[in-house]
């Protein structure tokens with residue numbers, strides 16, 4: 219696992235965005251795995267600015283998002299489909315038909331998980347997956363205790379995750395209790411992974427990742443067994459490591 223420290227959040231986003239842009243230029247048909255939440259927003263803004271200024275094209279790129287809330291339709295402002303359309307897809311030239319996010323509003327959730335897992339396989343897997351990390355080490359919505367072999371599945375969200383995500387809703391009660399997420403096994407099949415860690419609130423998680431053992435009680439620890447992971451961390455996230463060093 220390679221660690222890249224950035225002086226601040228803006229620089230971290232620029233470095234990660236430049237990395238993604240290089241990959242898209244090298245392979246215009248890149249299969250790109252995407253995350254939502256607060257951390258990637260600066261990256262998406264940088265990709266949009268680059269697209270407008272330099273014309274980097276996403277016309278042939280296919281995307282797969284990590285997760286979606288159960289019970290929200292794609293036009294719900296709190297859904298991850300809405301987040302992605304608003305924060306990235308509608309501002310670059312990617313056809314929406316090439317953007318994939320689990321459908322959280324279907325009757326048969328188990329079937330949807332199978333469909334999504336198969337869809338990724340049919341595209342011969344993800345070339346580059348972007349990840350954030352939860353305070354408890356979750357990746358996607360794979361909470362502590364999730365099997366490292368898991369495929370796309372339905373999860374019950376922990377109260378800490380619902381609390382952390384309540385900033386995107388009017389109240390914590392409005393945060394759905396379930397989500398569909400790529401499994402840890404699904405994520406690990408990606409050929410390359412970028413993990414983004416920003417802010418003081420994530421420094422304990424980063425410390426646990428770098429210094430703890432590989433264990434299902436801390437989902438992100440599995441990344442230490444992947445051959446090609448780069449961690450982009452900003453100064454605030456790294457601060458706590460300096461204390462421990």
Ligand code: F6R
Nearest residue numbers: 253254255256257350351357358
């Ligand atoms: C988002 C996702 C989550 C977030 C994580 C960090 O699609 O799967 O694992 O990456 O919760 O969220 P932020 O960036 O808001 O701190």
